Amino acid sequence: MIKLAVLPSIFGASLLAATSAQACAPSGAVELTSLQETPFQAYAELGLETISKPFEIDLYFCGDGIEKIYRIKVDAIMPAHQHGMNYTPEIYGIEPGIYQISGMFFHMPGMWELQVSTHSASETDAQSYLFTLDITAR
Amino acid sequence: MVFGMLAGFTAAKSDVLLSEDEIAQTLLHGPWPIEYGKDPSNRVSGNLEAIAFGKALFSDPILSRDENMSCASCHDPEYGFSDALPRAVGQKLLDRNTPSLMNLRSHRWFGWAGGTDNIWAQSIDPILNIDEMGHDAESLRSAIAGSTYPQTYGKLFGDISKHAPEDVLVNISKALAAYQETLRTGQTSFDRFRNALEAGDLTTAGTYSDSAQRGLQLFIGRGNCAFCHSGPAFTNGEFHDAGVPYFITETRVDEGRFGGLKAIKQNPFTLAGDYSDDPEKTGAWAVNQVRFQHSDFGTFRVPGLRGATKTAPYMHNGSLKDLAAVVDHYNAINMERLHVDGEAILQPLGLSPQEKNDLIAFLESLSDDGS
Structure with missing residues (x-):
């Protein structure tokens, strides 16, 4: 199981609304892709x-709706070898x-393949998104 | 090939046969040796008196309850601190091959199944195992207290008469660890080749034999060996299914890493525990975050390959008598034996006799340090 991070509710919508893709991630950060x-x-x-x-890994989510991110999951797999990591990563909300x-x-x-999924808090408003990033390791 | 031709040297015995990409991969297997510094989990790591104490203890049968065997009984320096037997013999025939004790600081997990996560704890298992040295903590304390060692012990750790049995057990193991971490292989002809490539000294690099270079190309290329035997120590330190049977007898199975994980979760002597001397708990992330996976069943720790010519026979059960047998094993690996969800990289290699000899020449070049 992936350890889940739950952010406290004090994070304000006004702060989040001001966040943009350009402003919230450092210039060297790599964008993940999603099929959704x-x-x-x-x-x-x-x-x-x-x-x-x-x-x-430092993860940054930029754009509308990040206030609905209640938890994230992070994992990685090696598709060609049909296995994942031998360790469970720790996730900290900053x-x-x-x-x-x-x-x-x-x-x-x-x-x-780095796999990051975001999840909303509400079961009835379940919005989850999967992002991936291919990483070549040597 | 191009690399050597561009260099235009003709006096060298051999050319550098590797492509630029192969050179880049080769550089990842060094530099060697690695300087690790003191082990923060062991307060006597690097202490010369502790090293001498550990060396004396290593060859002293006082560490076995019946005083009939020492660490050196199985970990013989002549065989890379292994024993040349397929399976170790303690008080009876044991289930696995005696692992070498060379280059222990390069390990993340210890033993074939990784039941411990540090050097001092890996000595505790055989001391307490009834089929090996057979002590319990109390009998070990009594044996040490009644020997010539209390003064040395006291200088390093304090008055033994005031120590709990478990503390004496750990302290003795830490002295053993201080010695064992000094057991390291030196630079080999491969390292001289690798370092010359890094320095751009193609003349020196060209003295590495063509056969060993071709074997290296197989190792990092078609053989897929470097997927697991990676880095300067030629191991990723993790656990894999190499297609070696894990039945000990017809009715008894070696669980491998699966059993090692169960053991370490109950082990009080980990880097995350109170017996570590490191307040930062460096390295404890591994035992804290390691995953239980069904695919761990029947997997075993990837051994480093430095000094391997001394440690035959090979594999967790010592079933392969020499390096040629190891190459033959991977050359005609039994795919039906492998986990369905296991490594997808292993497949019969179809090496020619010349290629097998080349691969062996490369492996031998990891052991010619004269240690």
């Missing part, structure tokens, strides 16, 4: 240096729309 039509974008700053060492992921660990070289 999403109201916001996802960006990642990767701390990956080499395989077989734990690394961190600010509205900003998360730090620790304990990411790629144990083999090659292409990994």
Whole structure:
């Protein structure tokens, strides 16, 4: 199971409304893709240096609707080898729309698919979006 | 090939056969050796007196309850601190091959199943195992207290008579660890080749034999070996199904990593526990965040390949007698034996006799450090 991060409700809508894709993510962050039509974008700053060492990822969600993000899930798989990571990453909510992921660990070289999903709080207003990013590890 | 031709050197014994991409991959297997610094979980790591104490203990049968075997009984320096037997022999025939103790600081997990996450804890298992050295903490404390060691122990750890048995057990293991972490392989002809490539010294690089270079190309290329045997120590430190049978007998199965995970979750001697001397709990992320997966069943830790020529026979059950047998195993691997959801990278390699010899020449070049 992925550890879930729950953000406190004090994060204000006015702050979130002012957030833009250009402003909220650092210039070096890489945009994740989604097959869905999403109201916001996802960006990642990767701390990956080499395989077989734990690394961190900073995630940024930019655009409309990030106030509805109640929790996120993060994982990675190696599609060509039919396996995922051997460790469960830890997810920390830093600010509205900003998360730090620790304990990411790629144990083999090659292409990994980072998978990030966002989830709303309400069962009746269930909005979840899946973002992915292909990462080549050496 | 192009690389060597561009360099235009003709006096060298051999050319550099590797492509630029292969050179880039080769550089990832070094530099070596790695300087790790002191182990923060062990307050006597790097302490010269502790190293000497650990070395003495390592060869002393006092660490077995019946005083009939020492660590060195199975971990023989002549065999890379292994024992040349298919399966270890303690008080009886054990289930697995004796793992080498060389380059332990490069490990994240210890033993074939990773039941421990640090060097000192990996010594506790055999000391307490009834089929190996057979002590319990109380009997070990009594044995040490009644020996010539209390003064040395006291200098390093304090008065043994005031220590709880479990603390003595851990302290003895930390002295053993201080010694064992000094057991390292040195630079080999592969490292000289790799370092010369990094420095752009193609003349020196060209002295690495053509056969070893072709074997290296197979290792990082078609052989897919470097997927698991990665990095400077030639291991990713994780657990994989290499297609080796995990039946110990017809009715008994070695769970491998699956059992190791169950063991470590009950192990009080981890980097996350109170016996670690590191207030920062460095490295504890692994035991805290490691996943239980059904696919761990029957997987075993990927051994490093440095010094491997000394540690035959190979694999967790010692079933492959030499490096040629290992290459043959992967060359004609039994796909039906592999996990359905296991590694998708293993398949029969179809190597020619020359290619098999080349791969062995490369593997041998990881052991010619003279240690």
